Amino acid sequence: MxxxxxxxxxxxxxxxxxxFFSVVSWAIIMFKLVxxxxxxxxxxxxxxxxWKSKRFDAIASQVDRFASSPLTxxxxxxxGELKKVVETDSSSDGSALSTDLGGVENVSRALRRATNxxxxxxxxYLTFLATTGSxxxxxxxxxxxxxxxxxxxxxxxxxxxxxAVVAPGIAEAxxxxxxxxxxxxxxxxxxxxxxxxxxxxxxEMDSFSTEFLNIxxxxxxxx
Amino acid sequence: MTARQTTIDSGMGVSCIASTVVHLAVxxxxxxxxxxxxxxxxxxxxxYVDVVNLPVSAPQAGSPQQKGNDTEAAPQASKLPESPxxxxxxxxxxxxxxxTATKSPDQNESAFADRMSRLEGKSAARxxxxxxxxxxxxxxxxxxxxxxxxxxxxKTAGSNYKDYIQSRLEDALKVTxxxxxxxxxxxxxxxxxxxxxxSKMKIERSSGDSAFEIAVRRAIELASDKFPPPxxxxxxxxxxxxxxxxxxxxxx
Numbered sequence: 001m002x003x004x005x006x007x008x009x010x011x012x013x014x015x016x017x018x019x020f021f022s023v024v025s026w027a028i029i030m031f032k033l034v035x036x037x038x039x040x041x042x043x044x045x046x047x048x049x050x051w052k053s054k055r056f057d058a059i060a061s062q063v064d065r066f067a068s069s070p071l072t073x074x075x076x077x078x079x080g081e082l083k084k085v086v087e088t089d090s091s092s093d094g095s096a097l098s099t100d101l102g103g104v105e106n107v108s109r110a111l112r113r114a115t116n117x118x119x120x121x122x123x124x125y126l127t128f129l130a131t132t133g134s135x136x137x138x139x140x141x142x143x144x145x146x147x148x149x150x151x152x153x154x155x156x157x158x159x160x161x162x163x164a165v166v167a168p169g170i171a172e173a174x175x176x177x178x179x180x181x182x183x184x185x186x187x188x189x190x191x192x193x194x195x196x197x198x199x200x201x202x203x204e205m206d207s208f209s210t211e212f213l214n215i216x217x218x219x220x221x222x223x
Numbered sequence: 224m225t226a227r228q229t230t231i232d233s234g235m236g237v238s239c240i241a242s243t244v245v246h247l248a249v250x251x252x253x254x255x256x257x258x259x260x261x262x263x264x265x266x267x268x269x270x271y272v273d274v275v276n277l278p279v280s281a282p283q284a285g286s287p288q289q290k291g292n293d294t295e296a297a298p299q300a301s302k303l304p305e306s307p308x309x310x311x312x313x314x315x316x317x318x319x320x321x322x323t324a325t326k327s328p329d330q331n332e333s334a335f336a337d338r339m340s341r342l343e344g345k346s347a348a349r350x351x352x353x354x355x356x357x358x359x360x361x362x363x364x365x366x367x368x369x370x371x372x373x374x375x376x377x378k379t380a381g382s383n384y385k386d387y388i389q390s391r392l393e394d395a396l397k398v399t400x401x402x403x404x405x406x407x408x409x410x411x412x413x414x415x416x417x418x419x420x421x422s423k424m425k426i427e428r429s430s431g432d433s434a435f436e437i438a439v440r441r442a443i444e445l446a447s448d449k450f451p452p453p454x455x456x457x458x459x460x461x462x463x464x465x466x467x468x469x470x471x472x473x474x475x
Contacts, residue, residue, distance in 0.1 A: 019246065027242035031235050125235070158401045158434075165401075 007172045008150050014143030014176050018136060022183035025132045028125045029190040035068070036197045039122070042069035043204055050075070056082070070118035070201060071208050077114035078212050081107045104217050111209040118205060122198045126191060133188035140180020147173025384453055385461050385472065388415070391449065392463060393470040395442035400467075407435035408466045410473055413443070415459045421447040427462070427473075439465045 007015070046066040053059045056079050066072045085103035151169025158165060408430040414423040424443060429436055442465070453459040462473030 023242050023246050024239070026245060027235065027238040030241055031238035034234065034238075157403075 007147060007175065011143045011147045011150075011173065011176055014139055014146070015179055018139060018143075018176070018179045018183050021132045021136050021139075021187075022179070025129055025183060025187040025190070028129055029186060032125070032190070032194050036122070036194060036201070038068035039070055039201060040197070042066040043071050043201070045069075046071050046075075047208070070115075070122065070205055073118055074111055074114045074205055074208055075212070077110045078107050078209075078216075081110035082216055104213060107216055108209075108213055111212060115202070115205045115209060119198070119202060122201060126194055126198075129187045129191040129194070133184050133191055136180045136184035136187070137177070138180070140177040140183075143176025143180070144173045147176060384451075384459065388413070388446075388450060388459075388461060389463060389470050389472060391446040392442060392465075395446035396438070396465060396470060399438045399441040399445065401438040402432050402435035402467060404430060404432040404435070406430060406467065407432035408464060409436055409439045410462065410464050411439065411443070412473075413461045413463065415450055415453055415461065417452060417456045417458060419450040419452040421450065422458070435465070 043066075046063075046069045049062065049066070050059060050071075053062075059075065060079050063072045063075060082103070085106055088103075148170060151166070151173060154169060155165055408428075409426060409432075410428040412425045412427055413421060414425075416422040421443070424440075426436065426439075464471045464473050
């Protein structure tokens with residue numbers, strides 16, 4: 001506590017910035033932990049429900065139960081687009097195969113768009129973690145360098161270089177580096193962890209898109 | 224999508240509040256920990272041993288010639304022999320043989336051996352006498368023979384109560400030293416009570432460097448915590464000069 005009180009203005013500002021970084025980083029880590037945990041567990045439940053159901057409209061009526069899963073967004077988008085294609089098909093006079101394939105393409109594009117929007121949603125705020133992880137140690141180092149400069153100035157003024165004069169100033173300055181590292185280490189760990197989890201979710205979304213398109217194509221071809 | 228976005232933002236807000244609370248809790252925990260186990264930055268005290276006067280039975284006791292009234296005096300050194308070791312005398316018969324040495328080669332050899340033994344004996348006796356003389360002069364010159372501890376009344380550096388106090392002050396000044404002028408100097412008179420506590424302190428003269436005066440006051444405060452009681456249970460007043468180089472006695 002005495003170390004914090006004894007620091008200069010610049011070092012105090014640096015410490016405040018680092019504390020802000022740390023608070024926001026931990027907020028993002030907590031939020032992402034909950035978000036990704038929910039996305040994973042509800043995706044598993046949704047896939048189970050999806051394979052057990054026989055009809056898309058039955059799934060669409062129950063999809064609100066799995067609101068946190070990115071797969072439900074994909075399903076909604078794909079199913080919505082499929083309905084539009086079917087409605088357009090039924091309103092037109094013929095049912096040529098070329099039109100059916102065009103419909104599958106439409107669904108594929110809708111699924112790709114939904115996947116991209118979900119990736120963006122899942123990766124939101126992660127850039128802040130990356131920024132904190134890479135810049136906090138440097139900000140802390142800046143505070144330390146400034147603190148040591150001030151300490152040496154004081155030593156020069158007093159004319160005494162005894163350990164009792166030098167040590168407190170350096171200890172105060174090093175607090176900035178310590179807090180910089182305290183902010184950066186969890187941010188880097190969290191960033192890497194969430195990147196891995198999001199990559200797994202992206203693979204799941206790709207697999208689901210492929211399965212959805214297969215089902216759509218089988219049904220249209222089997223008309 | 225808008226409803227989903229709103230949910231996300233409220234979730235982030237809740238996380239921010241939770242994170243702030245956690246950081247505050249950690250900060251308070253650290254403050255509490257710091258109060259519970261304060262970090263002490265005291266430097267260890269340096270002890271000096273007077274090597275010249277080291278051979279005493281106990282460091283508190285002093286030398287055999289101590290003039291103080293301490294109860295725990297050193298044991299008396301074994302008395303030196305009054306007369307130097309006698310030179311071994313050659314047997315009388317040998318002198319007789321010396322007189323007749325010229326008579327035969329065997330007699331000459333024995334006379335030579337006798338003379339050599341006498342010379343060796345004389346040399347050893349002289350050496351021993353010189354060693355004893357050196358020891359006597361050293362004991363006489365050393366006064367009380369204290370080993371740098373308070374309570375004695377000798378005059379050798381490190382064996383005097385005032386010298387001891389001066390060295391403690393010098394140690395403390397090394398820690399607190401702080402000055403803003405080129406030649407700071409403060410002359411102080413200290414009055415030490417019978418129990419070793421500093422009863423009064425008076426700045427007699429100062430070069431005007433207020434920073435150095437503060438450093439001197441702090442040094443005196445720091446050192447006075449560990450002043451031992453003066454010898455003979457008498458109050459001691461001590462004049463010292465503090466300057467950039469250290470502490471020296473004030474002779475006036």
